[in-house]
Amino acid sequence: MGGRVTRRVAPMSNAPSGSQPRGLPRAPRPAASPGRTLHMIGNAHLDPVWLWPWQEGYQEARATFWSAIHRMDEYPDFVFTCDQVVLLSWVEESDPELFARIQEKVAEGRWVMTGGWWVEPDCNMPSGESFVRQGLYGQRYLKEKFGVTASVGMNVDPFGHNAMLPAILRGQGMDSYCFLRPGPHESDLPGTMFWWESPDGSRVLAYRIPFEYCSPPGEVAGQTEKALGQLDRSLGDLMIFYGVGNHGGGPTKANIESIHRYDRMGTFGELTMSSPRRYFDEMAKRLGEQGLAELPVWRDDLQHHAAGCYSAHSGIKAWQRRAQAAVLSAERWAAVAGHDARADLERAWKQVLFNQFHDVLPGSAIEPAYDDARDQLGEAVAISKRIITRAHNVIARDIAVPEESGTQPVVVFNPHPWPVTTRVEMQYGLAPNGVHVVDADGADVPCQRTQSVATTDDKGRGATVFQAELPALGYRLYRLRQGPGAHPGGTLLASGHHLKNSGHHLENSGQRLETSEHHLENDVLRLELDPVTGWLSSLVDKRTGVDLLAGASGPHTQVCEDPTDTWGHRVVSYDWPGEEMVTTGIVLREHGPLRARLRVEREWGRSTMAEEFILGAGGDDAVEVRVTLDWREEAHLMKLRFPVGLESPAATYEIPFGHLNRPIDGAEEPAQSWVDLSGSVGGARAGLAVVNNAKHGYDVSPPSPGRSHSIGITAVRSPVYSWHDPRLLDPDGYYSFQDQGTQRFSYLLVPHAGDWRAAGLTRRAALLGSPVRAMLESFHDGALPSARGYLDDGGAQVMVTAVKLHEDAPRDLVVRAVETTGRAGAAVLNIPMAGVRVMADFGPSQIRTFRIPLDDPLSAVETDLVELGVRRGAFTVEAW
Numbered sequence: 001m002g003g004r005v006t007r008r009v010a011p012m013s014n015a016p017s018g019s020q021p022r023g024l025p026r027a028p029r030p031a032a033s034p035g036r037t038l039h040m041i042g043n044a045h046l047d048p049v050w051l052w053p054w055q056e057g058y059q060e061a062r063a064t065f066w067s068a069i070h071r072m073d074e075y076p077d078f079v080f081t082c083d084q085v086v087l088l089s090w091v092e093e094s095d096p097e098l099f100a101r102i103q104e105k106v107a108e109g110r111w112v113m114t115g116g117w118w119v120e121p122d123c124n125m126p127s128g129e130s131f132v133r134q135g136l137y138g139q140r141y142l143k144e145k146f147g148v149t150a151s152v153g154m155n156v157d158p159f160g161h162n163a164m165l166p167a168i169l170r171g172q173g174m175d176s177y178c179f180l181r182p183g184p185h186e187s188d189l190p191g192t193m194f195w196w197e198s199p200d201g202s203r204v205l206a207y208r209i210p211f212e213y214c215s216p217p218g219e220v221a222g223q224t225e226k227a228l229g230q231l232d233r234s235l236g237d238l239m240i241f242y243g244v245g246n247h248g249g250g251p252t253k254a255n256i257e258s259i260h261r262y263d264r265m266g267t268f269g270e271l272t273m274s275s276p277r278r279y280f281d282e283m284a285k286r287l288g289e290q291g292l293a294e295l296p297v298w299r300d301d302l303q304h305h306a307a308g309c310y311s312a313h314s315g316i317k318a319w320q321r322r323a324q325a326a327v328l329s330a331e332r333w334a335a336v337a338g339h340d341a342r343a344d345l346e347r348a349w350k351q352v353l354f355n356q357f358h359d360v361l362p363g364s365a366i367e368p369a370y371d372d373a374r375d376q377l378g379e380a381v382a383i384s385k386r387i388i389t390r391a392h393n394v395i396a397r398d399i400a401v402p403e404e405s406g407t408q409p410v411v412v413f414n415p416h417p418w419p420v421t422t423r424v425e426m427q428y429g430l431a432p433n434g435v436h437v438v439d440a441d442g443a444d445v446p447c448q449r450t451q452s453v454a455t456t457d458d459k460g461r462g463a464t465v466f467q468a469e470l471p472a473l474g475y476r477l478y479r480l481r482q483g484p485g486a487h488p489g490g491t492l493l494a495s496g497h498h499l500k501n502s503g504h505h506l507e508n509s510g511q512r513l514e515t516s517e518h519h520l521e522n523d524v525l526r527l528e529l530d531p532v533t534g535w536l537s538s539l540v541d542k543r544t545g546v547d548l549l550a551g552a553s554g555p556h557t558q559v560c561e562d563p564t565d566t567w568g569h570r571v572v573s574y575d576w577p578g579e580e581m582v583t584t585g586i587v588l589r590e591h592g593p594l595r596a597r598l599r600v601e602r603e604w605g606r607s608t609m610a611e612e613f614i615l616g617a618g619g620d621d622a623v624e625v626r627v628t629l630d631w632r633e634e635a636h637l638m639k640l641r642f643p644v645g646l647e648s649p650a651a652t653y654e655i656p657f658g659h660l661n662r663p664i665d666g667a668e669e670p671a672q673s674w675v676d677l678s679g680s681v682g683g684a685r686a687g688l689a690v691v692n693n694a695k696h697g698y699d700v701s702p703p704s705p706g707r708s709h710s711i712g713i714t715a716v717r718s719p720v721y722s723w724h725d726p727r728l729l730d731p732d733g734y735y736s737f738q739d740q741g742t743q744r745f746s747y748l749l750v751p752h753a754g755d756w757r758a759a760g761l762t763r764r765a766a767l768l769g770s771p772v773r774a775m776l777e778s779f780h781d782g783a784l785p786s787a788r789g790y791l792d793d794g795g796a797q798v799m800v801t802a803v804k805l806h807e808d809a810p811r812d813l814v815v816r817a818v819e820t821t822g823r824a825g826a827a828v829l830n831i832p833m834a835g836v837r838v839m840a841d842f843g844p845s846q847i848r849t850f851r852i853p854l855d856d857p858l859s860a861v862e863t864d865l866v867e868l869g870v871r872r873g874a875f876t877v878e879a880w
Contacts, residue, residue, distance in 0.1 A: 031264030038224065039274035039282075040259050041241045043081045044068065044250030045213050048119065049369050050359040051722060052247070061087040063096050064248035071099045072110055075256050079273045080105070083115025083154045085138040086354060092145070106146045112275040113142050114727075116150030116174055121356035123161040124301075124670035125310065125317065125696045127324050128657030128818065128847075129801055130356060131165070132865050133349050137171035139866045140807060148803075149868075152276040153177040153204065156213035156241070158358040159309055159567070160670060163301040164657045166198040167847055171865035176205040176280045180213050181305040182232055189851025190296035192232035193283070197299045199658050199845040205280055207239060207296070214245025219258030224268055237286070239279050273809065286484070301660060307668035308568015311637070311697035311714035314739050316373055318694040320361055323352045323377040329415040331804040332473060333391035336790045336833060340810040341387045348380040364566050367721045367736050387809055388773070392475075396777050401787065402781035408435075408480040412774045414470035415767040416766060417803060418795035423467045423595060423616060424774050427452060428480055430460040436485025437466040438782060440477045440786035444485060446511065446617065448592030467594060470772060471789030472830075473803065477777075490837060511618030515596040517588050520615040520623075525751065527615070527623060534600040534611075535581035539623075539688075541751040546686040548751055551645035554707035554766060557581040558639040559604050562717055566738075568668070574637060574714055575666040575701045581609060581638075593617060595652060606632035622691075623749040623762065634737040637717040641701075642749070643710040644688050649679030651700035651711075652756055657801075657818050658845045664709065666701040673765035675700065675711050676756040685754025689761050693769045694745035716743070757821040762799060780799035790833040793817060798827035798842050806851060807867050812820035816849040817842070832880050836860065840875035 026858045049056030065087070068080040082088070092099045105111035106513040110440055117134035126134075139149045153174040155161065159181055169177060177196060182189070189208060196206040220242050227240045242259075243251040256273075263271035264476075284292060327348045334341040355373045359365045365373075392413055393649055401409045408428060414420045426740040428435055437447040447466035454461050470476050514521040519528045528538040535556035540547045558579030581602035589612065590597040598613045607630060614624040631638075651664050653671040662675075675698045679686030690711050697714035701707070720735040729735065745766060752759040793800040799820050806812035813834050819825060819842040829838040836857040838850055851867070852860040862873045 010372075022031055027264055029264070029266030029270065034269040036269040037237045037266055037270050039237065039239045039279040040220070041081050041239050041274060041276060041279075042079060042255070043213065043243045043245070044248050045245035046084065046087060047157070047246050047357070048084070048086065048249040048354075048367050049357055049372075050246065051366055053366075053368055054354075054372055058090050058094070061090050062098060062246040064250050065091055065102060066098055068111070068250050069098065069105065070163045071237060071253070071256060072105055072253055074253070075545055077273045078251070078256055079110050079112060079275055080250070081112050081114055081275050083113070083117070083150070084120055085116070085118050085141050086350075088145070089107075089141065094660060103146060106148060111276060113146065113148055113150045114152045114178070114276055116142065116172060117155075118350060118353040119357045120155045120157055121353070122309070122358045122361045123155055123158040123165065125361055126322070126356045126656065127672070128164065128168070129328060129620055129816075130324055130353065131168045131656055132171075132802070132816070134353055134356075135168070136807070136866050137346065137350060137353065139172055140868065143868065145800060147570040149173050149866075151175060152280065154276065156180050156209060159306040159362065160304060162655045162670075163303040163660055164198050164200075164655060164845070166196050166204045167202040167657070167845070168865065169204050170202045171847060171849075171862065173866065173868075174204065176207070176276065177207060178207050178276050179302065180209045182302060183305070187303065189302070190298060191234075192238070193235055193296055194293065195297040196302075197297050200843055200847070203297075205292075205295075207276070207280075209239070209241055213241045213669045214718060215242040216255045217244050217249070217252040220255055221262065221267075223583055224262070228268070234410050235280070235283070235431055237283060239274070239276065252867070268470065293350045301655065303670070304572075304667070306567035307571045307574070307697070308566065308717060308719070309362030309364055310668070310670045311574075311695070311717045312566050312568070312738060314694065314743050316355070316361055316363055316370060317696055318743070318745065319374060319377040320352070320355065320365075321694055321769055323380045323384075326381045326388075327352055328802065329770055330384035330387040332415055332417075333388050333413075333800065335803050335805050335813060336473065337391035337394050339387070339391060339394075340805065342805060342807065342810065344383050348383040351376040351380040352835055362567070363738065364722060381753070392773065392775055395475065395784070395797050396775065397780065398782040399475075399777070399784045400782040401477065401777060401779050404479065406482050409777040409779065409846050410478045410774050411475050411777050412468045412470060412478060412772055413475045414473065415770055416763070417473045417791045417793045417800040418763065419789070419792070420470045420767060422468060422470070422767060422772055423465050424772060425450060425463060425465045426480070426774050427454070428461070429458070431462060431480070431482045433483050434462060435464055435480040435482055437464060438479050438481055440479075445478060446594045448590070448594045450590060465594060468772065468774075470714040471787055472792035474789030475787065476678060477786040511593065513591070513593065513596055513615070513617035513853060514589060515591040515598075517586060520596050520598060520613065522615055522620055523618050524621045525615065525623065527613070529586060529598065529600065531586060531612075532583065533580070534586060534602060537753065539574040539749065539751060541686065541753070544684055544686060544753050546681045546684050548644050548646070548681065548686060548688050550681065552643040552708045554641060554643040554710055555580045556641055557602065557604075557609075557641075558641060559633070559636060562635055562719060564719065565723045566719045566721065567724065569725045573666040573699060574639060574668050575699050575712055578639070579604065581607075604633075606625075624746060624880055625749065626744070626746045627715075628742065628744050630742045631716050631718065631739050634718055635720070638715050640715045641710045641715045642688065642690050642712070644677055644709045645681055646677060646679035646686065646688075646709055647681065649677045649709055652676045652678070653698065654762065659822065662700070664700045664702050668697050668714070669698050670696055671698050672696070673769065674761045676759075676761065677709060677711055678752075678754050678756055679709075680754065686756045687752050687756060689750040689752065689756055689759055690747055691750060691761055691765045691768060692745060692747040693765075712787070713747070715847065727862055757797070757823075760795075762820050763795065791815070792830045794828055794830070796827070797821045797823065797825045800829065809853070811854050813852040814849060814863070815852065815855055816847065819843065830880065836877050837878045837880055838875060838877050840873070848875075850875070852877075
């Protein structure tokens with residue numbers, strides 16, 4: 001692939017698949033012109049939200065698209081490349097005339113659809129299912145309105161790209177991908193064009209856009225020269241993107257006329273109006289199968305740029321997690337109940353997807369944008385709750401609940417497609433002597449009193465926590481009976497009451513739980529708190545005998561100044577030296593037969609933090625920690641660190657639909673819900689995972705003087721809103737800082753025997769982020785039993801991530817599953833709601849989606865991620 005290449009001109013085609021007219025006849029170029037073709041990609045990257053609210057982006061989409069239509073009228077060879085389907089939907093509802101013109105140009109092949117997603121989202125933080133829905137709603141809209149789908153993925157502005165995207169793109173009908181970041185100075189990518197391969201083996205042909213995705217409004221010489229300075233010249237023909245962007249605008253007359261001028265002059269070679277689809281197709285023809293096969297292969301994610309965006313604005317991260325979990329749960333319960341809620345779910349999903357935009361979810365938009373984001377994500381949650389509540393009531397009304405005087409029936413619903421044992425907190429009334437919990441057969445269920453959310457003089461109100469054992473994607477009936485029951489309900493201590501005794505030993509049916517002011521212990525774990533630091537001095541896994549903190553050193557909290565901008569541009573690591581928060585109190589809040597709760601209170605500056613350590617009785621093998629952080633610092637950050645005494649550890653991070661091993665170097669990394677560090681202690685294999693429900697910025701740091709290996713979570717950063725380096729802050733200016741006030745989140749400490757796969761981390765994260773729901777019920781007859789499950793994936797390495805009704809056929813069930821360990825395996829999906837069992841082999845990290853007609857379930861097929869086609873894959877379906 002040398003420098004000069006002789007072009008073979010392809011015949012002109014009007015097919016809407018991505019080819020387009022080659023343009024008007026032109027004078028011959030000088031013989032000295034470079035022997036290459038530069039494919040000039042006219043586009044108008046438009047941020048619907050950034051330094052402006054979405055309402056301004058709404059108008060700008062219309063103005064920009066009219067500009068593109070006018071340029072087409074003026075220049076017969078002009079081609080426009082469009083992504084972000086939400087912009088087209090806005091134009092459709094506000095300007096039918098413009099929308100009709102766009103449809104005409106798509107049919108002519110001059111308006112080319114790329115991307116196929118609802119927006120250009122942040123490509124690290126959304127869940128795997130969110131990336132599926134970006135394409136589900138985007139591609140289906142393009143098919144319905146324009147008769148085409150995008151075959152080229154395009155995310156030009158996000159700050160990094162997770163390693164499972166090739167699998168998702170291929171499942172949505174896209175074989176190639178255009179992106180900008182990380183730039184040449186930020187990564188060691190093998191060139192401008194390369195194969196990008198995901199952990200499941202899926203590949204797309206990736207193209208790193210040189211220099212920039214947009215240009216100034218004048219001539220394109222500067223854009224072209226800077227792009228050529230970054231391009232891999234060995235490719236010969238190249239793509240250069242131009243057009244005014246960010247706030248929209250698109251290609252200008254000056255842009256287009258300068259392209260014609262420089263093409264005629266031969267300055268850069270042949271310049272042709274083109275599209276990504278045409279470029280990839282022509283490169284494939286020129287290189288041939290052998291040349292394509294020789295392109296380098298990248299098997300990793302695409303990082304790093306703007307590491308601070310994974311911790312900027314804690315609120316949007318938490319709202320997104322909550323909304324994603326709510327809509328996924330609503331889909332499942334609507335399918336179980338047989339409710340056609342597709343229209344409502346689409347509205348909810350589009351609010352979720354829109355607010356995954358790469359300047360909203362990363363926290364880099366202006367402050368008023370987050371008022372809109374909160375409201376829009378709140379709408380998605382409200383829609384979801386209505387769907388869930390309706391479905392639960394429809395199910396509960398058909399459960400046989402015999403009348404029993406003095407009791408209150410409770411139905412607990414599990415939204416997860418595997419059996420779950422968990423603690424349920426339940427508020428009650430009209431029980432001045434408290435309650436105890438029994439199952440449908442009247443057998444006692446472990447429970448204890450806990451603090452009510454109501455603070456009133458109503459002596460009948462209270463709260464209990466009890467242990468529920470729930471079928472997969474199903475429900476179980478329990479009852480609250482008045483009075484303490486056969487087993488005492490434990491002790492609820494008033495806030496602020498410090499125990500001075502030597503400790504408590506409580507047993508319930510052999511379920512061990514020992515507590516004191518500074519330690520918690522059950523049959524599996526023993527943890528001890530340092531009374532000075534308030535952090536763990538010991539965490540013993542009794543199954544292995546290993547103390548994960550033996551020999552560990554280093555702080556749990558690191559508070560330091562943060563002079564970086566909102567994005568954290570040029571940040572490699574936030575593992576900076578800092579001060580520890582001061583421990584101000586340790587309180588044993590609860591000790592009982594079911595769980596114990598220790599509260600540790602800290603402060604620094606004007607900020608306070610409380611961490612409540614919760615350990616269940618018996619075989620509870622993880623420590624739950626609930627955090628309440630009241631942050632009042634400006635231009636500061638705080639890391640939560642988890643030091644461990646492991647030798648030769650390896651670090652694993654959860655990514656959407658998968659996981660990655662990364663170096664232990666303290667680099668700030670994006671991830672989903674968990675990070676694991678596995679190694680050995682004294683020759684015995686051991687590990688610790690930290691699972692959380694709200695944060696996305698992590699690191700794993702190597703030992704240093706006074707510190708051992710540790711996992712870090714960037715719990716809070718407080719930069720100025722939308723402050724972009726190199727702009728300097730005015731020392732006399734007035735600014736608004738992020739994350740001021742109270743936030744709450746939870747994390748789990750999960751010790752294990754050195755293999756994170758056996759610890760079920762992805763399922764633990766799902767339960768932490770989407771708890772079970774308990775609802776009060778009445779007495780009535782019914783045809784349903786006291787407990788029932790509707791779909792069970794077996795709880796092993798293959799995990800069901802979506803249960804929904806098909807977009808086109810509400811009598812067809814869609815079930816998606818992913819292999820979660822990176823190892824090939826077989827799965828049995830028991831689906832009693834459809835009356836079938838599906839048996840399928842999964843490759844490492846493979847995603848498979850099954851379409852099961854409820855009226856003829858044995859005719860199930862495998863479908864793609866946009867539910868438009870059938871995929872050829874072997875599996876077996878048999879009657880349940």
